[in-house]
Structure formats: C-alpha cells, structure tokens
Amino acid sequence: MAGKAAAPGTAVLLVTANVGSLFDDPENLQKNWLREFYQIVHTHRPHFMALHCQEFGGKNYEASMSHVDKFVKELLSSDAMKEYNRARVYLDENYKSQEHFTALGSFYFLHESLKNIYQFDFKAKKYKKVTGKEIYSDTLESTPMLEKEKFPQDYFPECKWSRKGFVRTRWCVADCAFDLVNIHLFHDASNLVAWETSPSVYSGIRHKALGYVLDRIIDQRFEKVSYFVFGDFNFRLDSKSVVETLCTKATMQTVRAADTNEVVKLIFRESDNDRKVMLQLEKKLFDYSHQEVFRDNNGTALLEFDKELSVFKDRLYELDISFPPSYPYSEDCSQGQQYMNTRCPAWCDRVLMSPSAKELILRSESEEKVVTYDHIGPSVCMGDHKPVFLAFRIAPGAGKPHAHVHKCCVVQ
Numbered sequence: 001m002a003g004k005a006a007a008p009g010t011a012v013l014l015v016t017a018n019v020g021s022l023f024d025d026p027e028n029l030q031k032n033w034l035r036e037f038y039q040i041v042h043t044h045r046p047h048f049m050a051l052h053c054q055e056f057g058g059k060n061y062e063a064s065m066s067h068v069d070k071f072v073k074e075l076l077s078s079d080a081m082k083e084y085n086r087a088r089v090y091l092d093e094n095y096k097s098q099e100h101f102t103a104l105g106s107f108y109f110l111h112e113s114l115k116n117i118y119q120f121d122f123k124a125k126k127y128k129k130v131t132g133k134e135i136y137s138d139t140l141e142s143t144p145m146l147e148k149e150k151f152p153q154d155y156f157p158e159c160k161w162s163r164k165g166f167v168r169t170r171w172c173v174a175d176c177a178f179d180l181v182n183i184h185l186f187h188d189a190s191n192l193v194a195w196e197t198s199p200s201v202y203s204g205i206r207h208k209a210l211g212y213v214l215d216r217i218i219d220q221r222f223e224k225v226s227y228f229v230f231g232d233f234n235f236r237l238d239s240k241s242v243v244e245t246l247c248t249k250a251t252m253q254t255v256r257a258a259d260t261n262e263v264v265k266l267i268f269r270e271s272d273n274d275r276k277v278m279l280q281l282e283k284k285l286f287d288y289s290h291q292e293v294f295r296d297n298n299g300t301a302l303l304e305f306d307k308e309l310s311v312f313k314d315r316l317y318e319l320d321i322s323f324p325p326s327y328p329y330s331e332d333c334s335q336g337q338q339y340m341n342t343r344c345p346a347w348c349d350r351v352l353m354s355p356s357a358k359e360l361i362l363r364s365e366s367e368e369k370v371v372t373y374d375h376i377g378p379s380v381c382m383g384d385h386k387p388v389f390l391a392f393r394i395a396p397g398a399g400k401p402h403a404h405v406h407k408c409c410v411v412q
Contacts (some may be wrong), residue, residue: 009393010114010174013046015376016054016230016349018184019105021331021383023058026067028333029383030074036377037387038080044372044391048117048173049084049109051075052182054232055163056105061095068093075107076133086110086130088119090146090167091137100141102150102165104231106182120170120177122147125222127172145169149216151209157189157202166213170225174394178357179217183231185209190283191239191343192263198240203308206234214315226357229316232385236346237305243268243279245305246288250278287341294345295337299324306347317358319373319390321347326375326386336381349375351390361392 015037022029041049057064068091076087088108095101110117110130118127123144140148150165166183185206194200210233218224247268255265266281280287294302303321325345330338339345351373353361361371376387 009370009395009398010048011044011046011391011393012173013041013044013049013389013391014180014228014230014351015040015049015051015387015389016182016232016351017051017376017382017387018054018232018327018349018385019383020055020058020103021385022071023056023064023067025331026064026070029331029381030067030071032333032380033377033382033387034074034078036380036382038078040376040389040391041080046109046391047111047114048171049111050180050230051107051109052180052231053105053107054182054184055103056091057093057095057103061093061101061103065093072135076135081109083112084109085112085133086117087133088130088145088169089133089135089137090140090143090169091135092140092148092167093137094139098161099153100139100150101163102148102167102184103163104148104165104167104182104184106146106167106169106180108169108171108180114173118172119145120172120222121145122170122222140167147216151212155186155205155209155212157186157205162186164209166231168217170222174396174398176360176394176398177225178360179225179227181213181217181227181229181231183210183213183229183233185232185234187234188236188239188343191281191286192266192283194236194239195243195266195281196240198238199307200236200239202234203236203238206308207311210312214312226360227354228351228357228390229353230351230388230390232348233308233350233352234348235306235308235350236348237302237344238307239344242302242305242344243281246290246293247278251275284342286344288344291339294339295324298322299345302345309350309352315354316352317355318350318352319371321373323373323375323378323386323388326388328384329382329386331381331384333381336377336379340384349385349388351388360394360398363395363398 090106147168188194188202250268253267268279269275326349328340370393372391
C-alpha cells in the first residue's frame, strides 16, 4: 500500500535527474542508480510519481538506443515498481533534428490505489482519464498530451544548437490540477568567461530562457494552474564572488597563450605557506585544493553565492536546500562523494514551484514532517549529477475549492 498510514492524503514524489552519464557507462552506473532510486520510492511510497530526465540517452543517442530501451523496460517492469499499474513515458528520441531534439525524458507513475487521475489534452483542451501504460517517443511534437519546445536559436550562446528546452504536462490528482515542466537550461561553457563578470554572461542567458518558459506556461492559451518546474537548471554559484572568497589571501598569476595573448589559465597561490597553489582555473578546470568546503555542512556556507533564482523570487519558490551541490560529481564508481575538478560545484538540479503550488504543499504540511527536499545517492556514484527529489502530500480536500476551475470532470 502506498503512503505512510499516519499521514492522510495523496503522496507525491517529484524527481529530477541528468542521466547522461548512465548511458555513457551503463554497465557500471545504471544498477547503482536504479537501486538508489527504488530506495527513495520505497521510503516515500508515493501515489503519484514523476521522474524528469535530462540528457536521456547520453552524448551519443544513436549508439545508446539499446541501453535506453533496457532502462525504460527496467523502470516499467521491475519488482520495485509493480504496484504502479499506470504509466506515461515521453522520450524525445528525435536526435537527427537539431532544431527539435532536447534529449528530455519524462516518466509518470500512478499507484494502483490512486483513483480517478486525469491528464490534460492540450489539443482538445480536455482532461482524459489515465489508464494502462503507454510510451511515446521520437516526434513528441505530434503528441497532444504534452507541450515541448526547444529554445529559439538566438537564445543559444553563439547561436550554436545544443539540447536545451522544456516539456510540459498537466495533471489532475486529488482534485488538484498542476503542470509539471521538465527543463534543461544552458551550462557555463568556460570557467574563465564565467569568472569575468558578476553575474556571469551565462547567468544572463539562463535568466532569459527560464523567463521564456514561465511566460509560456502562464500565457492565455490555457487556464492557469499551479506548476512545478524541475530539471537541470544549470544554476551556478557566482563565480567571481566564490573565487574572491575562497582565495581571499591569495595572489593571482595570469597565464596567456603565446600566439593570441588570450588568458588560458589563472593560478591563485597562498601568500605564505611556500606559495602553495590554492586554485587553478582554466576553461574546463576548477581545481581547488580544499574540496571539503563544498561538502562540509552540505556546502551551506556557499549558498550565499547561489543567486540565480533571486531574479524570479515572485514567480518561483524553493524549499530550503539542505544537501550538497548536485554537480559535478566524479564518474568513477569508487568515488561517490568526490567532485570532479572541471567546474565549481553548484546546485544545478532543482525542484521549483509556483506560489500557488507552494501553498498547496504548505497547506498539506501537518504536525508530522511530510515534505522532504533532498538528493539521491549521497555516498554512491550516480554519474556527474546527483538526482534531486521533492516528496510531499496533497491533503484531503486541498484542491476542492478550485475543482471547478480546471474542470477535471471534463473527460473523454
């Protein structure tokens, strides 16, 4: 039976996971990843579960197709998921189309005890009762049960296509209607460029793209409902401020390319202590000598540099972060807690929500703590990203006052 008996209502689990690493090294990583994922499902016993994946299929989708099929089959048929008798899977497999391919994969699982759950048909503008298990792939653009967009090309740094965009679905669970948005925003292409300004140029690009998504999901085409946006936002710490704080008493050496005079490396050395190197910064190198600062007390000392969400404080809410930065972890199976020295560790993977979704969660919070915001596999190698999840309950009757608004009763 899903749900903890002491807490009434509908248990919901939202998970985001950049899974690119799983398909680059499936033999070593997938088994660990699935075991940890199933453990979270077992612990929280959700009635409704959403898993949003980014970089689904890895860097070379065509070569990973067999691994993709195996991963999907495992999720749908494993013993750990046997009580979930209805499912919807949406995989963007259109890898030959640069204009459309996002490499997003969205999985939705419904527990057998959950009655009367509906999904919105964006074309018919009606809710439809969810039955059975269905997988949709390749050209998701023709599927009326979702909206998918890749960001316009001029949003991309240097207008170079990459797999960035969003997929939106709408659900009605326990008389509550809400949108679930799977999102993947732009990364920092160069540590050196990110360090130049505060906020960085990349932060500005992400700000523009996230604003685009929020404007799309609350525009006039459909009735407004609560929304959860969860995925790989690629939010980074304010690089200039972080470096200045970590290297307060350091001296900086600049290394330039002989032919172009372009800065290719920054070396920060301690003023004393034999001028020991504290930090080396290159385009794809962030090698800091005291990595434990990112792990101690879950890295909370660095949260003050996590500023990108503040621009959206009136439109997006997040529960307090009490887990360490979710990226970039080592992909070495024996190094589950070690960060790679490629980027400054950051909370890239997040579960965010609209103000009305926040009210839904908090209205359902009781004496017993039923809301959990955390990461998965803290001491296990899960790839370069640790999945992040939000578990909560929709209290009985929480959506009743609004039931007439979203017309969940209009089904087909």
